[in-house]
Amino acid sequence: MSGLTARHTGPGPAAGAEDGTAARVVDAAKVYGTGDAAVRALDGVTVGFPAGRFTAIMGPSGSGKSTLMHCAAGLDSLSSGSAWIGGTELGTLGDRQLTLLRRERIGFVFQAFNLVPTLTVAENVTLPLDLAGRRPDAEWIDALIDVVGLRDRLRHRPSELSGGQQQRVAVARALAGRPEVVFADEPTGNLDSRSGGEVLALLGRAVHDMGRTVVMVTHDPVAAAHADEVVFLADGRLVDMMTAPTAGRVLDRMKAFDTKAFDGRPAGGGGTSS
Numbered sequence: 669m670s671g672l673t674a675r676h677t678g679p680g681p682a683a684g685a686e687d688g689t690a691a692r693v694v695d696a697a698k699v700y701g702t703g704d705a706a707v708r709a710l711d712g713v714t715v716g717f718p719a720g721r722f723t724a725i726m727g728p729s730g731s732g733k734s735t736l737m738h739c740a741a742g743l744d745s746l747s748s749g750s751a752w753i754g755g756t757e758l759g760t761l762g763d764r765q766l767t768l769l770r771r772e773r774i775g776f777v778f779q780a781f782n783l784v785p786t787l788t789v790a791e792n793v794t795l796p797l798d799l800a801g802r803r804p805d806a807e808w809i810d811a812l813i814d815v816v817g818l819r820d821r822l823r824h825r826p827s828e829l830s831g832g833q834q835q836r837v838a839v840a841r842a843l844a845g846r847p848e849v850v851f852a853d854e855p856t857g858n859l860d861s862r863s864g865g866e867v868l869a870l871l872g873r874a875v876h877d878m879g880r881t882v883v884m885v886t887h888d889p890v891a892a893a894h895a896d897e898v899v900f901l902a903d904g905r906l907v908d909m910m911t912a913p914t915a916g917r918v919l920d921r922m923k924a925f926d927t928k929a930f931d932g933r934p935a936g937g938g939g940t941s942s
């Protein structure tokens with residue numbers, strides 16, 4: 669089941685490959701270590717993340733979610749296969765080009781908020797642009813500040829904010845340069861459910877109101893239910909996908925991983941594999 673491709677059913681931003689994906693991997697394999705210690709973290713995964721959509725990556729612990737995200741985002745390299753951002757194959761880029769691509773075309777949100785403690789909220793939001801020597805689009809940043817609800821916190825330092833507020837700053841920072849795709853790795857992992865819900869709603873608004881593309885790794889069915897579609901990994905393989913997920917359906921699908929030995933086939937649960 670390595671050929672699942674999330675479909676593109678909505679209008680997306682202009683950026684992206686001809687097939688409508690903002691990011692994709694093709695026959696992706698990743699092996700850590702060598703010999704007896706080798707771990708095949710990705711084993712022939714082909715998946716596209718449609719432009720203008722919110723996609724969640726789910727699967728049991730160790731199934732390869734973070735590896736897939738890191739390789740798709742150019743934070744790590746594949747052992748074989750290819751990873752693409754729009755029409756650019758990451759494997760063809762040198763270190764410097766890859767750094768530039770990550771800086772200019774991708775936004776990142778991590779579980780640890782990774783804000784710079786000595787900078788204000790406003791400075792943190794525009795930091796990637798400042799580092800890239802790009803002039804912030806004042807209107808866009810202004811709109812972002814309102815969307816993330818941080819207008820009255822702009823001069824505060826991260827330590828003066830709650831965890832949820834800090835993650836909202838991180839989301840604004842990820843969106844500041846209007847990247848082609850935002851990758852989020854367990855963005856609600858450090859948050860209580862209410863703050864987490866606010867961050868997820870924010871990511872949803874970035875997609876549905878602001879035309880962005882979000883790909884999120886999560887192990888939380890409630891978080892996945894905020895996405896337009898969910899792709900499921902198991903043992904380094906893509907095994908299913910689900911559109912218009914609900915927390916209940918995602919939970920049922922995840923339970924199938926626990927309750928029966930995985931045999932490489934979709935286990936139902938309302939998935940829409942193709």
Ligand SMILES: Nc1ncnc2c1ncn2[C@@H]1O[C@H](COP(=O)(O)OP(=O)(O)OP(=O)(O)O)[C@@H](O)[C@H]1O
Pocket residue numbers: 700701707708709727728729730731732733734735736887
């Ligand atoms: N740097 C590494 N060196 C060796 N093995 C690794 C490394 N990173 C990940 N792995 C292994 O690769 C497999 C996939 O790991 P990965 O972190 O991608 O899974 P995951 O689905 O994100 O897991 P979790 O939900 O627990 O974070 C696991 O077996 C893991 O132990």
